[in-house]
Amino acid sequence: MAQQHNFEHIYKQHMHDLLRYLLSLTRRKESAEDLMQETFYRALLHLETYKGEEVKPWLFKIAYHAFIDWYRKEKKRPTVEIEEWHFTPQPSAEEQVMIQSEIDGWLSDVSALPPAKQNIVLLRDYHGFTYEEIAEMTGFTLSKVKMDLYRGRQQLKKRKEEDG
The missing domain is CATH 1.10.1740.10 (RNA polymerase sigma factor, region 2, helix turn helix motif)
Known part of the structure; x- marks a missing residue:
């Protein structure tokens, strides 16, 4: 019990x-x-x-x-x-709507990454897990986690620059 x-x-x-x-x-x-x-x-x-x-x-x-x-x-x-998925911002807060829009855009960009990189970027940058915890969760080496995180962030940066 x-x-x-x-x-x-x-x-x-x-x-x-x-x-x-x-x-x-x-x-x-x-x-x-x-x-x-x-x-x-x-x-x-x-x-x-x-x-x-x-x-x-x-x-x-x-x-x-x-x-x-x-x-x-x-x-x-x-x-x-x-289907599109959006967080539900509080209707009266303009700042929350703008922040939510940024989060949705970022999540959309992250979803274009390969699944392994997508997972590592989400675990580190969105959920705040440490490199060691991510390595333990995914079964990857610490160096692979760091490298995939770096490459994933570079791909996101490149995509953002291309979008202007």
């Missing part, structure tokens, strides 16, 4: 961050919700193998692997139109 209560606390504490992360990867609300459900299902199944490390990176690692599985399946399906 205590383990179930503890898992509910973990769910409530991390569900919003995890959903935002998955939305930024999939760009589809339904897919992100499905992947979040899959993530917590996998976490519950493997709770006994949890080594006591930080919970958030552990969940994000599970979510990333669920995303990769989903992405491979999606790649095999015929291409369908991707």
Whole structure:
């Protein structure tokens, strides 16, 4: 019973961050919700193998692997139109609308990166994980994480310069 209560606390504490992360990867609300459900299902199944490390990176690692599985399946399906997803800014705050517009543009640019670079850029620049945590979550070496982050940022910079 205590383990179930503890898992509910973990769910409530991390569900919003995890959903935002998955939305930024999939760009589809339904897919992100499905992947979040899959993530917590996998976490519950493997709770006994949890080594006591930080919970958030552990969940994000599970979510990333669920995303990769989903992405491979999606790649095999015929291409369908991707629905636009936007954060909902508070209607009365002009500054929030401008910031949200910038975030949406940046997320759109990030979604054009290859999935591995996209994931690393999102984990570092959007969610604020350390290089070491990203390396642990993705299974990449620390140098690969740094190099992919650098190259991803360069691609984003180049794209922004081309857009003017």
